Amino acid sequence: MSGLTPCTYVTHGWGVHDERWTQALTDLGFTVETISLTRDGIDITNVNTRLAEGTGPVLAGPLDSVTSQIRTTRPVIGLSWGFDLLQMRGRSEDLTWLVGLNGLVVDSPATHAIARAAGVHDECIRTIPWGIDLDACTDAKTSHTPESFDLPTSTRLIVTLRAHELRYRNDDVLTAFIDLDLDDCALLLGNSGSLTDELTRRAQSSPLADRIRFVGALPEADIPSLLRGADVYVTASEVDGTSVTLLQAMACGVPVVASDTPGNRAWVTPGETGWLYRTGDPTDLRRVLRDALTADPVATRTMVENARERVIRDADWRTNRTRLLDLMSPGENT
Numbered sequence: 495m496s497g498l499t500p501c502t503y504v505t506h507g508w509g510v511h512d513e514r515w516t517q518a519l520t521d522l523g524f525t526v527e528t529i530s531l532t533r534d535g536i537d538i539t540n541v542n543t544r545l546a547e548g549t550g551p552v553l554a555g556p557l558d559s560v561t562s563q564i565r566t567t568r569p570v571i572g573l574s575w576g577f578d579l580l581q582m583r584g585r586s587e588d589l590t591w592l593v594g595l596n597g598l599v600v601d602s603p604a605t606h607a608i609a610r611a612a613g614v615h616d617e618c619i620r621t622i623p624w625g626i627d628l629d630a631c632t633d634a635k636t637s638h639t640p641e642s643f644d645l646p647t648s649t650r651l652i653v654t655l656r657a658h659e660l661r662y663r664n665d666d667v668l669t670a671f672i673d674l675d676l677d678d679c680a681l682l683l684g685n686s687g688s689l690t691d692e693l694t695r696r697a698q699s700s701p702l703a704d705r706i707r708f709v710g711a712l713p714e715a716d717i718p719s720l721l722r723g724a725d726v727y728v729t730a731s732e733v734d735g736t737s738v739t740l741l742q743a744m745a746c747g748v749p750v751v752a753s754d755t756p757g758n759r760a761w762v763t764p765g766e767t768g769w770l771y772r773t774g775d776p777t778d779l780r781r782v783l784r785d786a787l788t789a790d791p792v793a794t795r796t797m798v799e800n801a802r803e804r805v806i807r808d809a810d811w812r813t814n815r816t817r818l819l820d821l822m823s824p825g826e827n828t
Contacts, residue, residue, distance in 0.1 A: 498525045500550035501822060502568075504541060506559045508533040510714055511624065511738070515573070518815040519553070524822065531560070538563040551596070551822050558582055562591060569596040571821050576624075576735020576757060577661060579605045584733075597821035601735035604756030620821055623736045625811035630718050631745035632806070637722035643682065643707045650679045650787065653724040653748075655717070655739040656731055658687030663730040663753070668693060669776035670783055672700050679787065680705040684712055684720070721746040726786050732773050734758060741809045744768070744801040749794055751779070751786050761809075767801040 501524045505512050508530045519526045527548060529541055536544075538560070545552060545566040554561045555573030558581065564570055572595045579600065582589060589612035592598060598619050600606045606621045640649035652671060656662035664683060671681040683693065683706070690708070697706040712720060717739070721727060727743035727750045734757040741761065743750050750768035752758040762768040771782040786794075 498523060499822075500525050500527070500548065502527045502529060502545060502548055502550065502552045504529045504545075504552060504554040504560055504564065506531050506556060511575075514624075514811070515553070518811075518818065519822070522816065522819055522822070524550075542566060553599075553818075553822065555599075557592070558587075561595070571595065571597040571599060574598065574600045574605050574609075574735065576601050576605060577733045579608045580733045580735070580756070583608050599818065599821065602757045602760050604760065605735045618821075620817045622814050622817050623741070623809050624738050625809040625814040626738060626741045626745060626805070628745060628806060628810050628812075630715070631721075631742055632802070636719050638720050639723055640680065642723070643680070643709070645680050645705070645707075648678060649705075650676075650725040651682055651723060652679055652726050652728060652783065652787075653682045653684065653721065653743075654728045654730065655684035655712075655720075656729055656737075657685045658683075658689040658693055660689070661731060661733050662687075663732055663774065664689065664693055665696070666730045666774065666776040666779055667728050668696060668700075668706070670779040671706070672702050673776070673780050674783055676784065676787060679725075680707065682707050682709050682720075682724075684709050686711050717742055718746055721748050724748045726751055726783065728779075728783070729753060729758070730773075730779065731755065731758075736760070736809075741805050744798075745805045745809070747798050747802055749786050749789075749798055750801065751782050753779075761804065762801075765797070767797055767804055 503516050503526055516526050542565045551569040553571050553573050554564055556575040556578040557572050558578045561572040593613045598609055598614055600621050601624050609619050654667050658664055721743050727748045729737050729740050729752050734755055752762045752770055753773040754770040755773055762770055764770050769782045769786050772778040
């Protein structure tokens, strides 16, 4: 694409993933206007008014809370946030409106299949995993130690970094850890959210309160160092397309335990790249965590190497983001 093409990026909130998408658009040669309903304090009616005043394609998501309500004559490319398509399918919503988009970005084979079932043609879909900065993960030389969290040197660290919201099921991780009965392990819960206070109260009232740490939302640059110090990374989400922190853990060489969802199955193959457990079942999570922590070190090393190779091959954000280019080129998709 020659020169600079104007475009507008529309989202509901604003966070690290929005920063990554808008930076990708800039790197691909676009000048980007950003609109966030919550950050800018506007409703969808005002969003549509602003869109009428601009030019160029519109990249908008999540699909349910943003894209479905956009009304403009400009080309609109829907940006699935993974959970949106999975949740809409779970609610048996009519998704045929997706056919009217000029293009659709999904992040996993599972969400691609939902879009196809709704009638969207393959040529209008780009499957772009929400990849990672491989260099930041694979070149990281430092790692946090148990002492960083006021824990004994010999402590094995179980880490989870999902937002403290219902769909990420952090309470399942907390339950599984409390029942794990391995006295050399500690649990680090990163991130925050609407359930942080509730999770903190439960942790503090548990018999393992001295081995549970809430480390908050870390700057993106600090995540690889934390992950490299982990003995196991856990994601318990009940609905995901592609989990970025899961990919970061795999790239950092950390054994991973993940809920058995379609999105996670695209990356975690039991016995090859990690462990899966029954989603929403803390008892099964406890069992699988124990398996991961007591597994043969040679077998675990092989899985970790396989996982890293898988991510390097398919989750390089610098490569994946270029698939946006033809969808965002006006006039090339109808």
